[in-house]
Amino acid sequence: MKREAALKVTLLAGGVGGAKMAEGLAALGDIELSIIGNVADDDAFHGLWVSPDIDTLTYSLGGMINRQQGWGLADEGTRALDTLTMLGEDTWMMLGDKDFGLHIYRTMRRAKGDRPSEIARDVAKAFGVKPQILLPTDDKVQTRVRTDDGWISFQDYFVRRKCAPEVRELQFDGIEEAEPTKEALTALGEADLIVIAPSNPLVSIAPILETKGLRGAVARAKAPKIAVSPFIAGKVVKGPADRMMAALGLRADAAGVAERYAGWLDCLIIDHQDEALSADINAHGISAHCSDILMKDQADKARLGREIVGLGRQWLKKQLKEGRAG
Ligand code: GDP
Ligand code: CA
Secondary structure: OOOOOOEEEEEEOOOHHHHHHHHHHHOOOOEEEEEEOOOOOOEEEOOEEEOHHHHHHHHHHOOOEOOOOOOOEOOOOOHHHHHHHHOOOOOOOOOOHHHHHHHHHHHHHHHOOOOHHHHHHHHHHHOOOOOEEEOOEOOOOEEEEEEOOEEEEHHHHHHHOOOOOOOOEEEEEOOOOOOEOHHHHHHHHOOOEEEEOOOOHHHHHHHHHOOOOHHHHHHHOOOOEEEEOOEEOOEEOOOOHHHHHHHOOOOOOHHHHHHHHOOOOOEEEEEHHHHHHHHHHHOOOOEEEEEOOOOOOHHHHHHHHHHHHHHHHHHHHHHHHHHHHO
16 A cells, blocks of 8 residues: 655644643654644743643653643652742742753743744753644733633633633733744644644634734645534533633533634534534534544544544545546
8 A cells, every 4th residue: 555645734732632632643653743832821930931831742742741630740849839838939830840940941041032932842852752842923922811800810810710710801912912933834834734632712722823824824724624622512621611611602512612713624523422513513614523532541642633634634635636626
């Protein structure tokens, strides 16, 4: 059998859900994977610049993630944080001892004026990550959440308040001025297949797409665009996406995700349990494909990754045939 050429796959991903999908795709031998991550969760803690979603991708793909948590490094300690607590600092943001080393390095390089994209690339390389981890922008973009107590930072909402407050409004500070990176634009323009991870559509995927030029680059790309739903049987696997979607007047299910991605998405992969939502998804001009989309282990991730790439290849063949016929 003739070996098919390596497919260029570009994945849009947040943190934990994004990293699962990234691992599933990275397990395939016959693709070239680029991942555009989310930087809108970034913030300063104890004078250091922390980039939680990018670090989750790096630690996962480097095989050093804490598998129970899905974030942070395995075999971590909290001694640095204990010292900060003793000194009277607020230490609700969980930062491990080994993890601190990376935040020190990132902060040092940023202070030297190095591009955040280059820092992320060098860090990924040092952690043995094979796929390219790209940033949507090198500029500062930060998610802010309006609660009944006023506007708070994303990590204050997510970590300190454990997503308890109702979300009234979301804002990505700095997004209007943020310039897209040439690496992200190239990865979208040259992709054979664009995949949207089952990440939170409102706070992980939206800040990527809303960076100047990126939604347009996705929409214009010739590549088929396939997303995986973060909802299974009307529930999220983890996190606040369901309550956020409902609070902002969106349907909190796979059809709500289709509504968010309507206009450019070709196919939404949903769970078998959600098959009944297919017609509502189709109504947005998006085809629905049923599969098992809960990724409990490496085998689940790789199987879903293989299925997505298989669908992508089918889509490309169909495009080619229609192009020849027309
Ligand atoms: P965060 O940045 O760490 O909050 O993570 P993401 O935004 O990347 O992903 C969060 C989303 O991933 C949640 O809405 C979950 O429902 C979804 N998710 C987590 N694990 C799985 C899984 O195994 N399958 C699917 N389909 N979604 C998942
Ligand atoms: Ca995140």
